[in-house]
Amino acid sequence: MAKIHEVAKAAGVSISTVSYALSGKRSISAETRRRIEAAAHELDYRPNAGARMLAGRRTQIFALTEPFRADTHAPTHMAFVLATSIAARKYEYDILLLTEEEASTGMRRVASSGLADGAIVLDVAPDDERVAVARRIALPTVFIGVPDDHEGLVCVDLDFEAAAAMAVDRLAELGHRSIGFVGHPPTAYERSAFPPRVRRGLEQRAADRAVACATRTPEAEGPRRTAVREAVRELIEGGATALVLHCDDTSHAIVLDELAVLGRRVPEDVSVVSVGAAFDTTAFASPIDTVPLVPSASCELAVELAMRLVEGEQVPAGVRLIPPGYHEHGSTAPPPRRPSG
Amino acid sequence: MAKIHEVAKAAGVSISTVSYALSGKRSISAETRRRIEAAAHELDYRPNAGARMLAGRRTQIFALTEPFRADTHAPTHMAFVLATSIAARKYEYDILLLTEEEASTGMRRVASSGLADGAIVLDVAPDDERVAVARRIALPTVFIGVPDDHEGLVCVDLDFEAAAAMAVDRLAELGHRSIGFVGHPPTAYERSAFPPRVRRGLEQRAADRAVACATRTPEAEGPRRTAVREAVRELIEGGATALVLHCDDTSHAIVLDELAVLGRRVPEDVSVVSVGAAFDTTAFASPIDTVPLVPSASCELAVELAMRLVEGEQVPAGVRLIPPGYHEHGSTAPPPRRPSG
DNA sequence: TTGAAAGCGATACCAG
DNA sequence: CTGGTATCGCTTTCAA
Numbered sequence: 001m002a003k004i005h006e007v008a009k010a011a012g013v014s015i016s017t018v019s020y021a022l023s024g025k026r027s028i029s030a031e032t033r034r035r036i037e038a039a040a041h042e043l044d045y046r047p048n049a050g051a052r053m054l055a056g057r058r059t060q061i062f063a064l065t066e067p068f069r070a071d072t073h074a075p076t077h078m079a080f081v082l083a084t085s086i087a088a089r090k091y092e093y094d095i096l097l098l099t100e101e102e103a104s105t106g107m108r109r110v111a112s113s114g115l116a117d118g119a120i121v122l123d124v125a126p127d128d129e130r131v132a133v134a135r136r137i138a139l140p141t142v143f144i145g146v147p148d149d150h151e152g153l154v155c156v157d158l159d160f161e162a163a164a165a166m167a168v169d170r171l172a173e174l175g176h177r178s179i180g181f182v183g184h185p186p187t188a189y190e191r192s193a194f195p196p197r198v199r200r201g202l203e204q205r206a207a208d209r210a211v212a213c214a215t216r217t218p219e220a221e222g223p224r225r226t227a228v229r230e231a232v233r234e235l236i237e238g239g240a241t242a243l244v245l246h247c248d249d250t251s252h253a254i255v256l257d258e259l260a261v262l263g264r265r266v267p268e269d270v271s272v273v274s275v276g277a278a279f280d281t282t283a284f285a286s287p288i289d290t291v292p293l294v295p296s297a298s299c300e301l302a303v304e305l306a307m308r309l310v311e312g313e314q315v316p317a318g319v320r321l322i323p324p325g326y327h328e329h330g331s332t333a334p335p336p337r338r339p340s341g
Numbered sequence: 342m343a344k345i346h347e348v349a350k351a352a353g354v355s356i357s358t359v360s361y362a363l364s365g366k367r368s369i370s371a372e373t374r375r376r377i378e379a380a381a382h383e384l385d386y387r388p389n390a391g392a393r394m395l396a397g398r399r400t401q402i403f404a405l406t407e408p409f410r411a412d413t414h415a416p417t418h419m420a421f422v423l424a425t426s427i428a429a430r431k432y433e434y435d436i437l438l439l440t441e442e443e444a445s446t447g448m449r450r451v452a453s454s455g456l457a458d459g460a461i462v463l464d465v466a467p468d469d470e471r472v473a474v475a476r477r478i479a480l481p482t483v484f485i486g487v488p489d490d491h492e493g494l495v496c497v498d499l500d501f502e503a504a505a506a507m508a509v510d511r512l513a514e515l516g517h518r519s520i521g522f523v524g525h526p527p528t529a530y531e532r533s534a535f536p537p538r539v540r541r542g543l544e545q546r547a548a549d550r551a552v553a554c555a556t557r558t559p560e561a562e563g564p565r566r567t568a569v570r571e572a573v574r575e576l577i578e579g580g581a582t583a584l585v586l587h588c589d590d591t592s593h594a595i596v597l598d599e600l601a602v603l604g605r606r607v608p609e610d611v612s613v614v615s616v617g618a619a620f621d622t623t624a625f626a627s628p629i630d631t632v633p634l635v636p637s638a639s640c641e642l643a644v645e646l647a648m649r650l651v652e653g654e655q656v657p658a659g660v661r662l663i664p665p666g667y668h669e670h671g672s673t674a675p676p677p678r679r680p681s682g
Numbered sequence: 683t684t685g686a687a688a689g690c691g692a693t694a695c696c697a698g
Numbered sequence: 699c700t701g702g703t704a705t706c707g708c709t710t711t712c713a714a
Contacts (some may be wrong), residue, residue, distance in 0.1 A: 016694075016700075016702075044453050048455050050393070050692085051391070053395075055693040085440045096435055097437070113389060114391065115435070253566075346707080357709080357710075364709080392707035395689095396707075396709040
C-alpha cells in the first residue's frame with residue numbers, strides 16, 4: 001500500500017505531478033512521466049480507494065442489484081453478472097453486489113453513503129419494487145429488463161417481441177403454416193416481464209402472416225419432463241410442422257428427445273427454433289437455430305448508459321430494445337410435403 | 342447525501358459527538374443521543390463511504406473472487422455468493438465482485454488500493470492460481486474450498502470425506518453389503534478439489550466396513566442422460582442394493598427415473614443417499630436422504646474468520662472442516678431379503 | 683459527557 | 699510543464 005508521497009519522492013517530483021501523470025489529466029514531459037511510471041510500478045502503487053473517492057468525484061463502483069428469485073435461471077443470471085462485471089471493468093469500474101432484501105435498502109444505502117456512482121438493476125420483475133426506489137434516490141440507475149411501469153427510467157433489454165417475430169418470419173418464409181410454441185412454466189408469465197413479450201411477439205406475427213400457432217407452457221412442478229413431452233406430442237399431433245422454444249436448456253433437450261421418440265427428424269420432419277436463450281443451443285443432440293439473448297449486449301449497453309449518466313451527460317429516459325439476430329444451425333427446413341406421421 | 346456537519350447542526354452538537362453517537366464508540370447521554378439519531382434519521386444521513394475509508398481503518402468491503410469456470414454448477418455457485426453476501430451484511434460489510442481474469446489481478450488491485458479489507462475465495466481449484474496471490478498480498482484472505490497446496494492459508498469447507506462416510510455408515514447399519522456410487526463426470530475429478538474427497542471418503546469407509554463399492558463417473562459430454570442411465574443399470578445389475586449420489590440435480594432425477602424404469606422401488610428395493618448437494622433433494626419424484634453441502638454454514642464461518650483477521654486477531658492458518666449432518670427423507674431402508682430383479 | 687482539531691491520501695485549483 | 703496547497707467528510711486523539 002504505497003502512497004502517492006512515496007512515488008513522488010522516488011521520482012523526484014511533487015505529488016500533484018504524480019497524480020496528473022498517472023491520471024493523464026494534463027500533459028507531462030516524456031522523461032518525467034517515464035520516471036513516475038517506473039516508480040509507481042516499482043512500488044506497486046495504486047491510488048488509495050477511499051482518498052480517491054473523497055477527493056475525486058467518483059467511487060468507480062457500480063452497485064448491481066440482484067434479487068435472486070426462486071425461479072431465476074441461475075446460469076443465465078450468472079452470465080449477466082459476469083457480463084456486467086466485464087463491461088464495467090472496461091471503464092475501470094468495480095461491481096458491488098446488492099442481493100435479496102438488500103436489493104432495495106441497499107440501493108438507498110449506497111446512494112446516501114456515496115459508495116457507488118450508479119446502480120444496475122438485474123432480473124427485473126413486472127412490478128419491481130426497485131422501480132420506486134430508483135425514482136426516489138439520486139443515483140444514476142439503469143435497468144436490464146423492463147418493468148411494467150418504466151416511466152422516466154432508463155431500461156435496456158433484448159427486443160423479445162422482435163426476436164419471436166423473427167423466428168416466425170423464418171418459419172413462415174420456409175413455408176410453415178402451423179407452428180407450436182413451447183414456453184416457460186405458467187408462473188413465469190406472471191412473475192417475469194419478458195416471457196409474455198415473447199409470446200405476444202410470436203402470436204402477433206403469426207396472426208399477421210396467417211400462420212396457425214398453438215402455445216403450451218408446461219408446468220415445472222412435478223414431472224416437468226412429462227409435461228414438456230406431452231406438450232410436444234400435442235403440438236405435433238395438432239399439425240405443427242415447426243416448434244418455437246422459449247424455455248430452459250433442460251426443456252430444450254426434452255423437446256428434442258421427444259421428437260426422436262415420436263420418430264420425427266429435425267429439420268426434415270419438424271423445424272425447431274429457440275428464442276431468447278442465453279445458453280449454447282449447438283450443444284444438443286442436434287444443434288438448434290436460435291435468436292439468442294446475448295448478456296454481453298445488454299450489459300455493455302447498460303454500463304455505457306450508466307457511465308454517461310455518471311458523467312452528467314443528458315441521457316433521455318426510455319427503453320432501449322436491442323435488435324435480435326438469427327443464428328442458423330441447421331434445425332430449420334421447409335415443412336414435409338404432407339403431414340408426416 | 343447529508344453530511345455529518347448538517348446532522349451536528351440540526352442536533353446542536355459537534356461533529357465528533359455525532360460520530361461517536363452513531364458509532365457507539367463512546368458513551369453519550371441518552372438525550373443527546375436521541376436528538377442526534379432523530380436528526381440523522383430525518384436527514385437520511387449515512388457517513389460518506391470514501392471519507393470513512395480514509396479516516397477510519399476499514400472499507401467495510403470484502404472482495405469475493407469467483408472464476409466462473411465452465412464446469413461450475415451455477416445454482417450452487419449462486420447459493421454461495423448469496424450466502425456470503427448475507428453473512429457479510431451481518432457485520433455491515435459489502436461484497437465487491439472479482440470475476441474471471443480479474444480474480445487474481447483483482448485481488449492485487451483491491452489489496453494495493455485498499456478497496457477491500459479482505460478477500461473471500463470461491464470455487465477453489467486444486468491448483469488454484471489465487472493461492473500464490475493470497476500469499477503475496479497483505480490482504481486477509483479466506484478460502485471456501487481446499488486447494489492442494491494450502492500451507493499457511495485459512496480454508497473453510499464441508500468435510501466431504503466425513504459426509505461420504507456418513508452415507509456409507511447409514512447404509513451399512515441398515516444391512517447393505519454392496520453399494521454403488523454415481524459421481525460427477527470424470528473431468529470434475531481433475532478440475533475440482535472436492536469430488537475426489539467424496540469418493541475417497543466413500544471408498545475408505547466402505548473398505549473399513551467391508552462393504553462392496555462400485556463407482557461410476559458418467560460423462561457429461563453428449564447424452565449425459567444415457568451415461569447416467571447406463572451407470573445406474575450397471576450398478577444395480579452388479580448387485581448394489583443402495584446408491585450414493587454425488588452429482589447435479591438433473592442427474593439425481595435421471596437416477597430416480599432409471600430406477601423406476603428398472604422397476605426398482607425406493608427404498609424397498611434400492612436405497613438412495615445424496616452427498617454434498619446444495620439443492621433441495623426433497624423435490625424429486627421421491628425425496629432423497631441427504632448429507633448436504635450447506636452454503637450458509639461455509640460462508641458464515643468464512644466471513645467470521647475474515648472479520649477476525651481484519652480485526653487483527655491471531656487466526657491460525659489451517660483447514661476448518663465443517664462436520665456433515667444426515668437428513669432423513671425416507672429413501673433408505675434395509676436391503677431386500679434376496680437380490681431383487 | 684462533550685468539543686476542537688489533526689490527520690487520512692488523494693484531486694484539482696491556482697500560481698509560476 | 700511543474701509545484702504548493704486547499705479541500706473532500708469523517709474518525710479519533712487530546713483537552714476541557
